[in-house]
Amino acid sequence: MDELPQELWRRLLLRSPADAGVPLYGPLVAPAGHRDGCFVVARAAQSLDGYIATRDGESYWISGKEDIAHTHRLRALCDAVIVGSGTVRADNPQLTTREVEGPNPVRVVLDTERRLDPTFRVFGEGPETLLLCAPDTGGPLTCGRAHVVPVRRGPAGLDIGAIIATLAERGLRRIMVEGGGITVTNFLQAGALDRLHVTVAPLLMGGGIPAFALPPVSRLSEGRRFGWTTHRLGADLLLDIPLVRRQ
Numbered sequence: 001m002d003e004l005p006q007e008l009w010r011r012l013l014l015r016s017p018a019d020a021g022v023p024l025y026g027p028l029v030a031p032a033g034h035r036d037g038c039f040v041v042a043r044a045a046q047s048l049d050g051y052i053a054t055r056d057g058e059s060y061w062i063s064g065k066e067d068i069a070h071t072h073r074l075r076a077l078c079d080a081v082i083v084g085s086g087t088v089r090a091d092n093p094q095l096t097t098r099e100v101e102g103p104n105p106v107r108v109v110l111d112t113e114r115r116l117d118p119t120f121r122v123f124g125e126g127p128e129t130l131l132l133c134a135p136d137t138g139g140p141l142t143c144g145r146a147h148v149v150p151v152r153r154g155p156a157g158l159d160i161g162a163i164i165a166t167l168a169e170r171g172l173r174r175i176m177v178e179g180g181g182i183t184v185t186n187f188l189q190a191g192a193l194d195r196l197h198v199t200v201a202p203l204l205m206g207g208g209i210p211a212f213a214l215p216p217v218s219r220l221s222e223g224r225r226f227g228w229t230t231h232r233l234g235a236d237l238l239l240d241i242p243l244v245r246r247q
């Protein structure tokens, strides 16, 4: 940890490596363990009963301001932030770094069939944006101010290995998967995550969009069990889950 460049520590907003954020953010800025040099972290903020949004798609705000700052800090530390088309439709997010000091990541939207229109904010003013679509969708090379980048199809939407390779070719190696549930789940199921940050808020919703969209197991032994460390973020609890990326 002591060898980390000063610039990265500045971006972490830490005064010294002894600060409490080191265990949480240190792995994100350490040299990547995978041979492709990429590091992929996903995050989600969920209710106590496991939902990331209401059925109508409202997710602002499940977690508190400390977790929102945490999300912006992840953006500042990453070269690229990925969201699925469902999140763009529901939230019309900007995906910029505003709540902490630090640079904006390149914004990356997954839209297999190229159904999103250019009026969404992510395609307007702001940092560079890439719209990833299947190669056979055709159309102009831009969507608003975003560059359209073809990526081959996978078993569900765009191929996740190809998404990571496409970003790596552009020098975008610290990759944050911001949501929503389908996107995070597909990265997790594809073995494409190095780290998963799940913030649990003390809120019961009774129903909504699940954090993880997985087929149910019939036996507990078939479920995936994780190790984690916990971090208090205001009233919320952040679960920091280390994973081993396969692709």
Ligand SMILES: NC(=O)c1ccc[n+]([C@@H]2O[C@H](COP(=O)([O-])OP(=O)(O)OC[C@H]3O[C@@H](n4cnc5c(N)ncnc54)[C@H](OP(=O)(O)O)[C@@H]3O)[C@@H](O)[C@H]2O)c1
Pocket: 043, 044, 045, 046, 051, 052, 053, 054, 056, 057, 058, 059, 062, 083, 084, 085, 086, 087, 088, 090, 091, 110, 111, 112, 113, 114, 115, 154, 156, 157, 158, 159, 160, 178, 179, 180, 181, 182, 183, 184, 186, 187, 209
């Ligand atoms: N609480 C939180 O932390 C949080 C964070 C973000 C979003 N949200 C909420 O989550 C909701 C949206 O989540 P969602 O799960 O419905 O959708 P989503 O993950 O945002 O988007 C999923 C869509 O992305 C496209 N896609 C393309 N390639 C994909 C791939 N490889 N893997 C996954 N998706 C791929 C697919 O649409 P096409 O087939 O059209 O390409 C897919 O249906 C919104 O209500 C938003 O407010 C909550």
